[in-house]
Amino acid sequence: CSGKDSRCGRDGPAIRFPFRLKDSETENGCSYTGFDLTCSDKRITLIELPSHSGPVILQVISIDYLGQSLTLSDPENCLPGQFLKLFRSQISLSQSQTSPFLLYENSQATYNFTFLHCSSLSCPVHAVGSSDTLLDSGLDPTLCTKTLDIVSSRMYPPTRLNYEDYLYLTWSKPNCIKCEREGKMCKLKNNGTEDETECFDRHHKPTKKIILYVTVPFVGLILVTLILATCLRVYNYFKTKGEDETRIEKFLEEYRALNPARFSYADIKRVTNNFREKLGEGAHGAVFKGKLSNEILVAVKMLNNTEGDGKEFINEVKAMGKVHHINVVRLLGFCADGCYRALVYNFFSNGSLQKFITRPDDKDRFLGWEKLHQIAIGVAKGIEYLHMSCDQQILHFDINPHNVLLDDKLLPKITDFGLAKLCSKDQSVVSVTAARGTLGYIAPEVFSRNFGNISYKADIYSYGMLLLEMIGGRKNISQLSEENSQVLYPEWIHNLFEGKDMQVKIEGEENDIILKKLAIIGLWCIQWHAINRPSIKVVLRMLETLEEENMVVPPNPINSNTFKVGEIPIKHSTLELESIHE
Ligand SMILES: Nc1ncnc2c1ncn2[C@@H]1O[C@H](COP(=O)(O)OP(=O)(O)OP(=O)(O)O)[C@@H](O)[C@H]1O
Numbered sequence: 001c002s003g004k005d006s007r008c009g010r011d012g013p014a015i016r017f018p019f020r021l022k023d024s025e026t027e028n029g030c031s032y033t034g035f036d037l038t039c040s041d042k043r044i045t046l047i048e049l050p051s052h053s054g055p056v057i058l059q060v061i062s063i064d065y066l067g068q069s070l071t072l073s074d075p076e077n078c079l080p081g082q083f084l085k086l087f088r089s090q091i092s093l094s095q096s097q098t099s100p101f102l103l104y105e106n107s108q109a110t111y112n113f114t115f116l117h118c119s120s121l122s123c124p125v126h127a128v129g130s131s132d133t134l135l136d137s138g139l140d141p142t143l144c145t146k147t148l149d150i151v152s153s154r155m156y157p158p159t160r161l162n163y164e165d166y167l168y169l170t171w172s173k174p175n176c177i178k179c180e181r182e183g184k185m186c187k188l189k190n191n192g193t194e195d196e197t198e199c200f201d202r203h204h205k206p207t208k209k210i211i212l213y214v215t216v217p218f219v220g221l222i223l224v225t226l227i228l229a230t231c232l233r234v235y236n237y238f239k240t241k242g243e244d245e246t247r248i249e250k251f252l253e254e255y256r257a258l259n260p261a262r263f264s265y266a267d268i269k270r271v272t273n274n275f276r277e278k279l280g281e282g283a284h285g286a287v288f289k290g291k292l293s294n295e296i297l298v299a300v301k302m303l304n305n306t307e308g309d310g311k312e313f314i315n316e317v318k319a320m321g322k323v324h325h326i327n328v329v330r331l332l333g334f335c336a337d338g339c340y341r342a343l344v345y346n347f348f349s350n351g352s353l354q355k356f357i358t359r360p361d362d363k364d365r366f367l368g369w370e371k372l373h374q375i376a377i378g379v380a381k382g383i384e385y386l387h388m389s390c391d392q393q394i395l396h397f398d399i400n401p402h403n404v405l406l407d408d409k410l411l412p413k414i415t416d417f418g419l420a421k422l423c424s425k426d427q428s429v430v431s432v433t434a435a436r437g438t439l440g441y442i443a444p445e446v447f448s449r450n451f452g453n454i455s456y457k458a459d460i461y462s463y464g465m466l467l468l469e470m471i472g473g474r475k476n477i478s479q480l481s482e483e484n485s486q487v488l489y490p491e492w493i494h495n496l497f498e499g500k501d502m503q504v505k506i507e508g509e510e511n512d513i514i515l516k517k518l519a520i521i522g523l524w525c526i527q528w529h530a531i532n533r534p535s536i537k538v539v540l541r542m543l544e545t546l547e548e549e550n551m552v553v554p555p556n557p558i559n560s561n562t563f564k565v566g567e568i569p570i571k572h573s574t575l576e577l578e579s580i581h582e
Contacts, residue, residue, distance in 0.1 A: 009043030013063045017186050018174045029188035032174050034100040044075065049099045049169075051089040056082050061166060069104060070270055072167045077084050078123035079165055084147075085165075104168035118144035251255045261319050261333035265340045272300050279351070282402070284312060284418060289347060297347035298332060302340070312418040313341045319394050319417040327382030329405060329415035348413060350406035353466075359473040369514040371410060373468050376518060377543050378412035379404055383463060385537045386414070387456050390420045395430060395455075399462035400441045401469055429453040441465045444528055457530035460539065464525020469519050513548050521546070523554045 005014035006021055015021055018032035021039065036047045037060060045060040047070070058072040074082050083103075090103060116126040118140070126144065176186035179199035189196040263271070271290035279287040285303045292298055303313055313336070320331035335342035350356075353375065358365045367375070375463075379399070386394040396403075396417065403416040421439065423430050430453075437446055443461035444451035521542050527533045532554075534542070 008037075008039030008045040012039070012045045013060055015045070015063075015128035016065070017262060018171070019063065027187075029190070032100075032188070032279065035171075040075075046075070047072065049101065051085040053085050053088075057084050058082060060166065065256065066177060067170075068172065068175070068177060069168055069170045070101065072169060073165075074167075076123075078125065079167060080127045081123065081125035083127070083167060084125055100171050101169035102171070104170050115147045116144040117147045167532070169382065182465060232270075244284070260331045260344075261315065263333050263335040263337075263342070265335060265337035265342075268300055268302075268335045268340070268342050268344075271298060271344070275302075282416070292332070296332070297349075298344045299347045301343045301345070303342065303444065313343075315420055316343055316417045319420040319422060322390055322392075323386065325382060325385040325389070327378045327412055327414060328385060329413040335515065345415065346413075348405040348407045350410060352402050353404040353406060353412065353470075354401040356406070357469055357473060362473075367410065369512075369518075373514045373518065373543070375404075375410065375412045376467055376470065377540065379414060379463065379466065379544055380536055380540045382414040383459055384540055387459070387536055392424060393456060395421045395423065395457050396462075397421060397446070398437050398441070399459055399466055400438045401466055402438070404466070426571060429455055437462065440469075443530065445530055451528060452507060452530055455530060456535075457533045460525045460533045460536060461530075463536070463539070464522045464533070467525065471515050471518050471522070516548070516551060517543070517546050520551045520553055527554060 005016045006024070007014060008021075015037055017030055018033065018035040019037050020026055020031050022036040034050075036048070036203060038048070040046055046057055049056045049058065057075070059075045061071040061073055063070055071073070073079065086103060087101075114128050114410050116128060118126055121143075124146075125318055127150075131163050173195055174186070174188060174197045176197055176199075179186035179197065182199060183202070184199035185202050186197050188194065189198045267276070268290075270581065271292060273290070274289040275286075275288050277289040279289050279299055281287070282301070285301055288300045288302065290298045290300045313334075317334050320329070323329065329345050331343060331345060333344040335344070356365055356367050356372075360366050360369075384397065394417075396414065397419040398416055399414070403414060404414045405415050407413060421430055437443075437458075441462040443454075443458040445454050446458050521534075521539060524542075525533055527538065
């Protein structure tokens with residue numbers, strides 16, 4: 001009923017309804033009494049047939065399902081004896097008590113058989129034709145005795161039953177001929193309660209093979225999909241993890257770069273290759289070129305260890321550690337190792353702006369008015385950032401061309417925060433204990449409190465001086481060294497506007513408009529009274545948008561006798577004067 005035949009061994013006859021292998025699981029209607037078969041150890045198919053002298057076990061050679069017959073042989077090679085048992089049972093027992101099988105008869109002729117019992121032979125029962133004599137059969141008459149005379153009509157095999165002969169049985173119930181003819185499977189109707197049979201399609205139930213063919217690729221597909229999905233997930237996991245790690249690494253690198261690193265003195269020696277290349281010397285110490293291990297070029301400023309109580313150092317680290325702007329030098333690290341103190345900055349190949357402050361006819365160093373204009377804008381942006389963009393306002397107090405470095409693209413970077421002051425943004429007045437700055441760039445109020453309170457406007461003043469210095473080509477400071485009385489105001493600039501200056505002329509060309517703009521902004525920035533100076537935001541707006549027709553030259557304070565500067569001792573470029581408290 002399973003839709004598939006079973007067999008004993010590879011070559012055994014196909015077993016299906018009404019036969020079945022004994023003890024195998026079968027559905028209702030799929031078994032029939034007397035049709036149970038077994039497989040022997042040698043994989044031969046056996047059937048057990050009832051007889052009045054006990055069960056007869058024969059080997060099933062073949063099953064003809066269409067003809068409903070069985071071909072049997074005796075595995076013990078004594079078929080006549082088995083035949084006799086079956087024959088006797090068949091005529092002495094009623095059909096219902098015996099097996100569902102009948103001995104096959106197909107001949108019209110009637111044959112008589114005589115069975116002999118020959119005790120000395122391994123198969124004691126022999127059958128001979130009734131007309132044959134014992135001698136004809138080749139048997140020893142002294143050992144064999146007649147057992148029974150059988151008259152059998154149409155019995156097959158026709159003449160005699162030899163050892164090699166086969167026995168043929170037929171069955172009539174259950175009748176599966178119709179189903180077999182249609183190539184269908186057969187089973188008992190109504191779940192086996194009646195003898196009547198019904199046919200069903202062999203393939204109505206999926207065979208194991210079909211299940212296998214369908215499920216294996218399906219399961220395989222699912223497995224492959226699962227494996228691919230897992231691989232993808234694992235790949236994505238590691239990819240995102242990798243990306244995360246790179247992101248973290250990048251962040252840490254940036255974080256490290258944002259926060260100045262601390263170097264030991266040994267590090268500084270290694271970075272500067274034992275202070276091999278000196279870039280210059282400022283008031284507070286020498287500057288050396290160096291290289292960090294990751295190929296970043298640096299400038300290391302070694303502070304004079306004999307100097308001060310370390311306030312400038314702390315100031316610079318404190319102020320610069322916070323600032324990150326394209327126009328402000330980045331403090332990469334510092335060293336505070338015993339008496340050694342150093343500051344490590346990015347290296348800027350073009351050095352300080354001072355180097356480029358020159359007359360326009362100096363073809364080697366003059367950058368051109370447009371470039372100087374861009375540098376002025378850059379420095380103003382740096383100051384704007386310091387004044388307005390940090391948590392605290394940073395007042396530089398030492399804006400001058402030495403403290404503006406130029407990178408390889410001539411982008412300006414404000415440096416040297418040694419004199420810087422951190423104060424809250426809403427603080428309009430700053431207290432300083434000593435006048436600070438570089439001579440020529442120091443605002444009047446930083447010199448003397450007579451000129452008012454010190455505020456961010458002090459940086460505006462220095463910036464104004466830097467602008468005038470840029471256009472005047474060192475006029476301010478060179479005059480300063482010769483004429484002590486005019487340190488705070490570059491009167492020459494008015495000569496410039498009045499056309500009296502022979503070195504720098506304003507003739508109305510495009511470049512001259514820039515020059516004029518820088519000069520006017522510079523003059524506004526150096527107003528005596530801080531209140532008259534513009535904020536850096538206004539300076540920037542003027543630098544970027546001021547048109548010639550809107551340029552208003554501020555009054556000359558010297559001519560108007562607004563202020564006359566007294567004698568000021570000039571011994572060092574940086575002044576450290578006590579400020580006058582109100
Ligand atoms: N980051 C840098 N990159 C390249 N050169 C630098 C760098 N910092 C300083 N220098 C060079 O080193 C020299 C000395 O610099 P430093 O800032 O110590 O002195 P200064 O600004 O000239 O004077 P002071 O310190 O008195 O204001 C400068 O002239 C400059 O050319």
